[in-house]
Amino acid sequence: xxxAGLERYELRCRECGKRWGNQARSxxxxxxxxxxxxxxxxxxxxxxxxxxxxxxxxSIWRYRALLPIVEDESASLPVGFTPLVPARxxxxxxxxxxxxxxxxxxxxxxxxxxxxxxxxxxSAARQFGFDVVSCSSTGNLANAVAAQAARRGFxxxxxxxxxxxxxxILATQIYGARLVRISGNYDQVNRLCTQIAEQHRWGxxxxxxxxxxxxxxxxxxxxxxxxxxxxxxxxxxxxxxxxALITKIRKAFDELTQLGLxxxxxxxxxxxQATGCSPITTAVKDHQPRFTPQxxxxxxxxxxxxxxxxxxxxxxxxxxxxxxxxxxxxxDLVGGIQLLAETEGIFTxxxxxxxxxxxxxxxxxxxxxxxxxxxLCITGNGLKTTDALAGRLETLEAIAPRLEAFEAYSDRxxxxxxxxxxxxxxxx
Amino acid sequence: xSVSVEIPxxxxxxxxxxxxxxSSAATLNDLFAELESRFPGIARHLRDDSGQIxxxxxxxxxxxxxxxxxxxAYKFQEGDKVLLVPSIAGGRA
Numbered sequence: 001x002x003x004a005g006l007e008r009y010e011l012r013c014r015e016c017g018k019r020w021g022n023q024a025r026s027x028x029x030x031x032x033x034x035x036x037x038x039x040x041x042x043x044x045x046x047x048x049x050x051x052x053x054x055x056x057x058x059s060i061w062r063y064r065a066l067l068p069i070v071e072d073e074s075a076s077l078p079v080g081f082t083p084l085v086p087a088r089x090x091x092x093x094x095x096x097x098x099x100x101x102x103x104x105x106x107x108x109x110x111x112x113x114x115x116x117x118x119x120x121x122x123s124a125a126r127q128f129g130f131d132v133v134s135c136s137s138t139g140n141l142a143n144a145v146a147a148q149a150a151r152r153g154f155x156x157x158x159x160x161x162x163x164x165x166x167x168x169i170l171a172t173q174i175y176g177a178r179l180v181r182i183s184g185n186y187d188q189v190n191r192l193c194t195q196i197a198e199q200h201r202w203g204x205x206x207x208x209x210x211x212x213x214x215x216x217x218x219x220x221x222x223x224x225x226x227x228x229x230x231x232x233x234x235x236x237x238x239x240x241x242x243x244a245l246i247t248k249i250r251k252a253f254d255e256l257t258q259l260g261l262x263x264x265x266x267x268x269x270x271x272x273q274a275t276g277c278s279p280i281t282t283a284v285k286d287h288q289p290r291f292t293p294q295x296x297x298x299x300x301x302x303x304x305x306x307x308x309x310x311x312x313x314x315x316x317x318x319x320x321x322x323x324x325x326x327x328x329x330x331x332d333l334v335g336g337i338q339l340l341a342e343t344e345g346i347f348t349x350x351x352x353x354x355x356x357x358x359x360x361x362x363x364x365x366x367x368x369x370x371x372x373x374x375x376l377c378i379t380g381n382g383l384k385t386t387d388a389l390a391g392r393l394e395t396l397e398a399i400a401p402r403l404e405a406f407e408a409y410s411d412r413x414x415x416x417x418x419x420x421x422x423x424x425x426x427x428x
Numbered sequence: 429x430s431v432s433v434e435i436p437x438x439x440x441x442x443x444x445x446x447x448x449x450x451s452s453a454a455t456l457n458d459l460f461a462e463l464e465s466r467f468p469g470i471a472r473h474l475r476d477d478s479g480q481i482x483x484x485x486x487x488x489x490x491x492x493x494x495x496x497x498x499x500x501a502y503k504f505q506e507g508d509k510v511l512l513v514p515s516i517a518g519g520r521a
Contacts, residue, residue: 015484029438032473032514033484191488194513198437290483293495307493312483 008044009068011035011211014313022068024128024203026210034309035211037068045259050230053261059108060116060219066255067219068212069123077151079119080219082107084227087376089343090356094363096370100233101340102224104379105348110147110171111381112140112302112349113220113245118148120216121205130203131155136193137206138186138241138302139168140349140380145205146177157202159189164301167384185296187307206242210309214244221252224375225262232262234372235323237270237359239351239379240280241303243314246271249377250317269318270368271325272358274298274333274350280311284318284325291315299330299388300350302380324367328357334388336360340378347382355379431508433459438514442470451510456487456500459510474512486513 011020015033027034048065056062060080061069083103091099104113118141125133134157135145142158149156156177160169161184172179182189197207205213225232232253238246246269256262273281276298283291291311296304308314318325328336333350336357341347348356355376362368382389399405430450435443443449453459460481464471476482487494488511494502504510 027438027484027514030473031476031484032438032482187493188491191486191491191511191513195511293493295496307486 007040009037009039012038022127024124024130024208026208037211037215039066039255041255041258048259048261050226050261053226060119060216060223063219063222066222066252067120068215069120070127077109077115077119077148079108079115081223084224084375085344085346087344090340093339093343094360094370096363096368096374098371098373099359100224100228100373100375101344101346102220102375102377103346104220104377105346105352105381109151110140110143111384112144113217113377113379114140114144115148116219117141117213117216118144118205121203121209121213122148122152122154124209124212125154125203125205126152128203128209130201132157132200132202133205134158134193134196134200134202135205135207136160136186136190138304139164139172139384140302141206142172142177142179143168143384146172146175146179149177150175154203159193159196161186161189161301165385165387167386171384186305187293187296190305190307206309214248214310217245217248218252218255220245220377221249222256224249225253225256228373228375230262232257232265232267233375235268235270235368235374236377237272237355237362237368237374238377239303239355240271240273240314240325241305241308241351243271243280243308243310243312245377245379247310247313247317250321267321268323268368269321270323270358270362271314271318272355273303273325273327274300274354275327275329276300277304277306278327279306280308280314281325281327283311283315289315289319298333298350299385300333300354302349302385303351303354324362326358326361326365328354328361332357334392337382337389338392341382346378348378349380349382349385350388351380352378352382353388429454429504429506431459431504431506431510433463433510434512436512436514439470439473439512442467442473454504456481456494456502459504484514487511488513 013028014036016031044065053062058081059078085101087099087101107115133149133154135141136159142160146156158177159180162181197204203209257264277296279291279294294306296306333353336353340356399409453462460474489508
């Protein structure tokens with residue numbers, strides 16, 4: 001089975017094109033550029049139809065023909081296939097008529113889109129015979145690796161910046177993973193992991209398994225297209241950390257188009273970052289093809305990567321598509337979290353607040369038109385970053401369990417307090 | 429003056445497997461020239477055809493990305509530890 005799978009896909013250098021077969025390797029020894037998985041689309045296309053996909057499981061595995069997977073996925077978790085919900089409330093607030101939220105705040109099992117990439121990476125880890133899996137992470141990836149490693153019988157070593165949110169620490173430890181807190185930012189953790197990967201025979205999902213891992217992000221794009229009724233949107237707004245997600249959604253749309261599963265259509269890609277860590281948006285806005293690294297300073301820790309691995313490709317994806325990139329302040333991103341919760345009943349983490357607030361900014365700038373179909377990629381759950389909301393919601397007094405106490409309380413409430421939260425919307 | 433340089437696995441085929449070496453280079457350009465003279469063939473993996481440093485090669489000095497220290501213009505200090513890291517999970521691009 002492995003041999004058949006190996007013929008379906010292989011690694012190729014993104015820059016010089018050299019082919020590397022299938023192995024735990026992320027860069028080309030010739031030009032040191034990143035590798036990417038490429039597929040034999042002619043063969044895949046013979047058996048892949050909308051009907052065959054729709055007959056698959058309600059998870060990312062329905063797209064397995066377009067993922068670098070060789071093992072039988074039946075042992076794997078039902079990851080992905082999260083809701084795509086029409087966002088009429090949020091759209092009403094923004095004056096936009098066709099907004100959708102792709103809600104990976106409820107992705108199984110750890111409530112972020114990282115569950116998708118880890119599911120694919122651990123299949124590669126098994127294929128290459130690793131017993132230990134590892135990652136550098138800002139938190140969500142840590143949770144996903146820890147949980148899925150537990151389920152699939154890998155030992156896990158997880159490296160995180162020491163200052164990530166307590167909920168993300170806890171939600172890594174609970175699965176029995178070995179968690180290593182590093183006194184430094186994500187980029188420093190990442191550099192350390194590249195050194196560790198040279199010394200230990202471990203499957204680092206986002207280092208030596210990165211080309212396979214990143215393919216898992218395509219499933220966000222596959223699902224958006226299928227859930228729109230096998231058509232592509234006009235725009236997608238995507239939070240950017242390492243920059244891989246936005247490029248992989250593009251790849252997913254391109255693959256579906258090439259295989260005739262959707263009609264060809266130009267889709268514009270919009271990237272979102274927090275101003276306190278905005279190497280990619282800064283490059284796009286300055287019309288630079290390459291970014292300058294930054295030292296992150298933002299509460300949006302899950303996307304605080306100052307030296308994004310796929311930054312160059314994210315910039316190119318945005319520019320080639322006719323899209324744009326924007327960033328918002330920490331205050332605005334918190335407003336975005338509140339607005340999405342109040343209008344759609346979706347509680348997202350800081351990165352989702354960035355995406356929401358940036359979408360508003362792009363609409364107000366006229367870069368996205370109100371009648372176009374626009375999908376916001378919400379990639380994580382707000383319960384993991386509750387500390388970002390400290391001081392934003394009023395502290396509630398307790399009242400006696402008596403009807404008159406409640407009546408007096410509700411009178412006080414309705415007479416004095418206009419709702420505090422984000423009813424004023426996000427600052428422009 | 430002497431700095432130490434860590435060679436990533438990917439480039440050790442040029443250095444007879446040597447993982448660490450000392451250099452008296454004063455700048456990054458000097459260092460790359462010295463590496464090429466000691467290990468012929470290595471330079472084309474460090475620079476592209478136009479002579480620019482490969483966009484996906486990360487260079488750190490004492491744990492700091494050299495781009496935060498002035499890049500090519502940075503003058504090495506006695507005892508600096510220089511680390512070369514290919515693409516992997518961060519990018520220079």
